Amino acid sequence: MESVNEEIxxxxxxxxxxxxxxxxxxxxxxxxxxxxxxxxxxxxxxxAEAEHRSRKDRERRLKTAGLPAGADLDNFDTTVDNGLSPRKLSQLRELNWIDQIFNVVLMGPSGVGKTRIASGLCLDAVRAGYKAYFRTMQDIVSTLRTKDAVPSQNTEYRRLLKANLIVIDDIMLFPLQKEIAVAFFNFINHVYENASIVITTNKAPAEWAKMLDDEVIATALLDRILYRCEIIRLSGESYRMKNRKSFFEKQND
Structure with a gap:
């Protein structure tokens, strides 16, 4: 019996x-x-084998998604008035817009929940079986700069080209050099017809030309992103500033 078990x-x-x-x-x-x-x-x-493979696949997709900590929207405080109603958030979480290849732009000042919502939608998509990835704009820039020289970045680039959903956090936070602006446009041009894109930004689309230092590229980029897109303007007080921590004990000075 032991030899049989070993052979199995x-x-x-x-x-x-x-x-x-x-x-x-x-x-x-x-x-x-x-x-x-x-x-x-x-x-x-x-x-048993099917369940094992399904679990391993979920673990792999969660790992490659690159999600920040605390992404689960099940714990999101929907009582905070940030311009996105619980009903609209619930509609977003149904993920029908991914099948329709719609984009979502979350726009607003720092601290109003843009990244939290975007990463949560990405987590929902991973759990639903989509190839979904959360990347900062700096992550994307780094990949575009080095994909032709670094094998791991080339793998990352090819992975993103096959995505169902790409979240790009803090887009246009910093100005882009002309070479990278062109590479970023080419990247978006490759994926926008086959993948949904979620963008978080504190810049209105009209300001993108300044960050790219090229009105033509900015116009072409916005044309592709906004063609099938829901723009959600978030507002309110920064959650981080409202809940700012201090190492001093509270006391009467």
Whole structure:
């Protein structure tokens, strides 16, 4: 029996059936106890393998998504008045706009929840089975600069080209050099017809030309992003400033 178990283990490793062997002995004992037929027993093993692969796939997609901590919108405080009603947030979380290849622009000052909402939508998309990625604008710039010289960045670039959803956080926070502005336009031009794009920004579209130092590129970029797009203007007091921490103990001075 021991030699049989070892051979089964080796074959599971050879065929990469990581979900079958760990629970095999328990499955055999349960089948003997329940007098399970061969078909039902085999089906149980295959279901275990399917669940194992599904779990591993979710873990892989979550890892490559690059989500910041605290992205889960289930914990989002919908009582805060930031210009996005709970009803609209619920509609966004249904993710129908991804299937329709619609974009979302979250615009507003710092601290009103842009990144929180964008990362939460990305997490929802990953859980729903989409290839979704959260990247800062600086991440994108770094990839564009080095993709032809660094293999890992080339892999990252090709991964983004195959995405269903790309979140770009803090777009146009800093000015872009002409070479990078052109590369960024080419990137958006490659993906906008096949992937939804969520953008967070504190700059109105009219200000993008200044950040790119090129009105033609800015116009062409906005043309692709805004063609099928929902612009959501967030407002209100900065959550971070409202809940600012201090290392001094509260006391009467």
């Amino acid at each position: 283990k080796q074959l599971c490793e050879q065929f990469r059936l990581g979900g079958i062997y760990p629970g095999l002995q328990q499955a055999v004992q349960q089948a003997e106890k329940d007098n399970t037929g061969y078909g039902a027993f085999t089906l149980g093993l295959l279901k």
